[in-house]
Amino acid sequence: MIEYGPDGTVVAGARTVPSEPPASEPARTRSAAFFDLDNTVLRGASVFHLARGLYRREFFTGRDIAAMMWKQVYYTVLGENLTHVSQIREQALGFVAGHTVDEISRIGEEVYDEVMAEKIWPGTRALAQAHLDAGDDVWLVTASPVEVATVFADRLGLTGALGTVAESVDGVYTGRLVGEPLHGEAKAVAVNALAAERGYDLARCAAYSDSANDIPMLSLVGSPCAVNPDGALRTHARSHGWKVRDFRNGRRAAKLGVQAAGATALAGALAAAASRRRSR
Incomplete structure (x- = not known):
């Protein structure tokens, strides 16, 4: 969710976006493009790749994941009610509790370079670049951690990123979220607020x-x-006449569907493991 600082600027995830450009800059574009991250820009789920990177750095054990994986898979197969979803989302970034923002940001950059850069869809990258070449601002808007989204925005030369924000005190994560996860309707709220702040004409924007x-x-x-x-x-x-772009082949699409289900299970396992550690 967009928040405002004491000087009237809008806080977009971990970044502060000036409400007005400096006088020396030309007037900002009135159009922008907003991109989801997982399975839109990136093949698979960013949290899956980040979690593997954290596992390799001994943030948690395989036993932590295995102990809760079956339960999350059970919920995934039989359906999650809103209570389950809310609990999982509230705890989703809890496994970084006690670690510093700088540390996680650095690991996010390392994992991007090690794994995620090669998993970017070339077709989606071309779409984003076309908007940049046309003078549009380009934003990532994702439920993934804002630290991960910011790495993508920086590496791809985008305008910025909005993502789910983990609470930190004195630069150390508390294991709680700030506001709501940036998911579903919350993305629309965030885009509306950003458009109002930056002067975008949404009728001229793309998503x-x-x-x-x-x-x-x-x-x-x-x-x-x-x-x-x-x-x-x-x-x-199709029913609303929207454009459709599919950069997958049949086998790739099926594989990504399995990956997405696995990533959902993994995210739940991570949250549960973190919650269990904090209760010790």
């Missing part, structure tokens, strides 16, 4: 996502596009 969860964000803009869409989003896009 890209793979998930039906992002229909609220996609519906805000004049040029919505479904990228590597799930079934529900593909159906919605």
Whole structure:
């Protein structure tokens, strides 16, 4: 969720975006493009790759994951109610409790260079670059940790990133979230606030996502596009005349579907393990 600082600027995740450009700069563009991250820009889920990087750095044990994996898979297969989803989201970044923001940001950069850079969809990268070349601002808007989203924005030369924010005190994570996870309707709220702050005309803006969860964000803009869409989003896009771009082949799409389910299970296991450690 967008928050405002004492000087009237909008705080976008870990960054502060000036409400007005310096007088020496030309007037900002009135159009922008908003990209989801997981399965839209990146093959698979960023939290899965980050978790593997943290595991290699001994942030948690395989036993922590295995102990809770079956329960999360059970929820995934049989369906999660809103209470389960809320609990998982609130704890999703708890496994970094006690570690510093600088440390996690550094690890995020390392994991990007080691693993994630080569998993960016070339087609989506080209779409983002086309907007940049046209003079548009380009933002990532994702439920992934803002530290991860910021690395992507920096490496790809984008304008900035909005993501889920973990609370920190004196530069150390507390294991709690700041506000709500940036997911579903919350993305639309954040984009609306950012557009008001930056002066974007949403009718001239574009948005890209793979998930039906992002229909609220996609519906805000004049040029919505479904990228590597799930079934529900593909159906919605076709019925509303939205553009569809699919950069997967059949085998790749099936593999990513399995990866997404596994990433959901892994995220739940990580949250549960962190919660268990904090209760000791």
